[in-house]
Each structure stands twice: as C-alpha cells, then as structure tokens.
Amino acid sequence: MSDQLPLEDFEDLYETAPCGYVSISPDGRIVKANRTISQWLGFEPDELVGKALYDIISFGARIAFETHLAPLLRMQGHVHEIALDLLTSGGEKVPIFGNAAEKRGPDGRHLFTRLTLFKAVDRRTYERTLVDARGKAEAESRAYRDAALLRDRFIAVLGHDLRNPLAATAAGIRLLRRAEQLSKRGRTILDEMDGSVGRASALVNDLLDLARGSLGGGFLIERNADAPLTPALMQVVAEARSVSTESQIDARFDIEEPVYCDRGRIGQLAANLLANAVTHGTPERPIEFDASTRGESFVLSVANAGEQIPEGVVNRLFQPFFRGSGPSQNGLGLGLFIAWEIAKAHDGQLDVSSTVEETRFTFTMPARLGGSQRP
C-alpha cells in the first residue's frame, strides 16, 4: 500500500509542530504548552505549566503586553503579528513572532488565551537592520540640513560684512575722482576700479538674497502702488545699455499704472533677465524687452537670439549657482534664481521657452492688489 497517504497524528502535531503553542489562563498562568516551545526555551515539557507567561517573556515585553496587547485582546479578541522576546531557562532572549486569540466559553466568559509562536531570529535581525538604516539615513539627512543652514548663515554674515569695505572703497574712489589731480591713465584706472566695486557689490547683494531665501526669511518685498513702475524699468534698461555697448536692446513699455509691486525688486528681476540675455544672446540680433499690463496681469518678457537651451538644462536654470555653458561665465549663477524668487514673492511666475529662433523669459504677476493671475 505504498500509494496510501500517511495519517496525521493530531496529538503529535500539537506537541511537535514547527511552532510553539502556549495557552494561558485569564490571570496569566500557562495552562498548556507544547514540546516545541519547551525545547526552544530549555524546559522539560511539563515544567512550563503553572508558570506565569511573564516568567518566560522579557521585561520590556511584559510592560508592553500589559499596556497594549492585553487590552487589545480584551477589546478585539485577538492580536496578530506581535513581536516578543521569550526567555530561556538560562535567561537568554529568543525573538519570536506570534498571534494570540482569546478562547471564550458559550457565555462569553474568557476561558484562556492561545498563543502561536514562531522563532524569528533572522527576521528580527533583518527588521532591526532596516530600522537602524532608516535611523541612520534620517540622522545623515538632519546633519546635511544643519550643515546647509550653517553655510547659509555664513554666507549671510560674510555678505553683510563685505558691504562695509566695499562701500568704503567706493567712497574712496569718489573722493579721489573729485579731489585729486589725476593723469588720464589715473582716471582710466579709477573708472575700472569703480566698475569692479560695482560688480563686487552686485555679487554680494545676490549672495545676501540667496542666504535670506534659503534661511526661510524669504525675499522681503514691499508691494505698493505709490509710484509708477515704467520709470524704474526704463532706468534698468538704460543701465543695461550703458554696460553692454555691443548689444542692442529694443524696449517697449505699455503699462497701465500703477502696478502693485515692489518696484526695486521688479527692477532687479528685469536687470537679471537683461544681464542673462546679454550674456547668452548673439550681439548681431537685438534683445527684445517688453513690459506691459494685459488685463489684470503685468507681463514682462525678455527675449534674445542665440543658442537654444538644451531641454535637460531648462529645469535647472532657476536653481541657485547654476551656470550654463555660455561663452562668458561671470557671476555666481544666482541671477535667474533671484528673478525666480522675486516672481514667487509677487505671487507670479517666471517661464522660459527656448527654440532655435529665440530664448524668451516671461514673468507674469497680478497687476493689482488682491488680483489673481491670468491663467
């Protein structure tokens, strides 16, 4: 009869199943336990009966059992997937997983609680490794954040402290120009020095803006409609023309005043976009500057001909310290980032489109107080 299946012996299944069985009375005493669990814990099969469950689980697990698992058992009748440390007769811990369920009589009275337990040494090690790894990753990420914060504070302090010597140098240049008899060569040198101090001041201001932005203070802007915006922007265009003599800038203004904005900051945004266009545009084709109100929105766009911006780069244009692969790489790569932050602070947006024909940055914001932006 070799094809007949062997019969299972239920008594033997209970005693030697590859898991531990323990039944405990409502007051926590072990009323029955199988051989498997006795062996795991180093007890004789009948030694466990009569012991308290708490005699064979670790102290931490006792507290948690009492505060979490016992109440859940009373309320739900069962608890699944619990992790406990059992204690061997020698006091060593054996990590286990298990399920527990209350056995109740026909009258609903709690008779005993059954526990089915599985050894889980490797599994527990694995889980703890995962938890440790997560903790480590979180700690590292915190450390990075702290380091970044420290760096930003350093930049803010450095930028702030650099302003004074720069201002003193600028004042010195002014005095020399006014009070001293200078040769032609001396004047040229002074002009160059003046230009350098101006550039250094602009860099320092950009750095300060960056630090303020990342320190969470955001870009401080003061919006009002107390004065017209057009003259402020004309001034910016005039300055850009004087700095970059070889580029032609075609400017068009059609602004229904007043625009509710921080004029200094919008001027800074315009200047940054113009500087970018001068750097990356071809001198043969004029830069188009257009500032106008359209309905409830104020729209400012700056376009230049030149190389198309590769698609992968477009997303990174507005990140701080990003510098494209243009011919000239002046500055810190903060201009567009700052323009972006100014746009955001005005509840506006800054978009870029780039084709082989032209690259165009378009800034749109609500023109009036409480206005919403055109979609």
Add this chain to the structure above:
Amino acid sequence: MQAESNPVLARHSVNVRGAGDRTMMFAHGFGCDQTMWEPVARNFERDFRIVLFDYVGHGRSDLSVYSAEHYSNLQAYADDLVGIGRALELQDAVFVGHSVSAMIGALATLRSPGMFSDLVMVGPSPRYIDDEGYRGGFSREQIEELLEFLADNHLGWSAAMAPAIMGNSDRPELSARLENSFCSTDPEIARDFARVTFLSDNRSDLASVAARTLVLQCSNDIIAPVEVGEYVHATLPRSEYRLLEATGHCPNLSAPEEVTTAIRDFV
C-alpha cells in the same frame, strides 16, 4: 454634544454623553485610547454626564498638533486636561484616571482647583523607577527594554492609516475601528509618551492634592505594584484605598463591574 464645535474638544476627540448634573471624566493611560473606558463609562451614563477623550498623539486626537518638545512632561498633558475642563466648564467634577492619567489628574487639580473635587486613581504610580527608600518596580534598563519593544511592535501603525482612524470621529463604536487601532500609536509618539510616563516623578506633588481621592489598586499589577498603591494612599492627604481582586494593569477591561462598583461606592 458636538465635539467639533470647539477646537479644544475636537483636538482631543472629546466624547460627551449621558444624563446627570455632575460630570465624570475618564482618562486613558499609557498604551491605548479612550475606548479602554467604554465598559466602565457606560455604567454611569444614567447618573452622570460622561466625558471621554484622547490625549494629543493618541487615538483619534489631532496628531498634527503633537510636538515632542511640548509634550516632554506630564504637566503638558495636565494643562490639556485643564483646557478640556474649562471648555466644558467643569466644576467639582469626578476625574477617573487610569495608569499615568492618575498623576496627570493630580497635576490638573493643582493647576485648576475646584475643577475636580473627586479623583479616582486606577493603578497609579508617582514614580516607576526605584529610588533610594522607594520601590517603583522598574530599573532604568528595563525602561530601555520597553522602548525597544515598542520599536519592534508598531501594531499596524502607519501614517497613511491615521486619517482613516480620525475620519470616523462621528462613530465611536468599536466596530468602526480598524484592527489594533485602539492601541496603535505613531511609534515616535509612543516612545515619547513611554519616556515621559516611565521617567516621571510626581511623589512631591501628592501631598498638595486637596481633592478626595480613591486609590484603586489591582492585585498582581507589574506596572503599579501593590506597595506603590499603598504609598500613594499614605501620601495623599484625603484618600481611600481599595484593593481589587482584578489582576493585571487594566481592570477597566478585565473587571469593569468591580471597578464600577468601587467608583459608585466612592462617589
């Protein structure tokens, strides 16, 4: 009463019901939430206005207002308790606190005298860790073991599940709750609360508690041993002591009738 009408009540998932001039407030301890008190609270509904709530970070409370820094001691929880009492305009009410809530209730009576005239402390302990001349039943290493256990057992907690638990605030019945949710706490909050609870020491506060107090002590409670209950009784100026036949730390679940009788006799 609609808890949502008041932000303090909504934050603590406060549940007010029952008929009676006097209010009886039940506070859950370390481990689970207000559901723990249902088997006892329902016995007082006819004679008392019943108040149940969850501490911030537990049960269906508003988890978004939890901060480890703020809730770094029991006083913060006691202040919340006083806030709920004020919102409900409690005067000479009965406070029933389980486990660590016994001490939170005592602190609340010190902060706001007159709010609770009677305290019922179920399994109280003013200090869990042994000290010179005092036996609390715990050593510092054992607390660490407990924290380790909590890390291994999140009891099905997941942040994604929390809104589902909280979303049911109009249906307090057990059936509407997810598996394990009565005792399922954000692991970080559970660890914080375990630290705050088991490292607390309120022995010096007990002598100033003016409210009438009933100390309900369980037989064979590994969290609050009999001698700790006796210590609390001996140190409180006006207390009665009753040793329950119930074993374990949660007689409100294992022996609700015995607890009900004891509270009824006291009030």
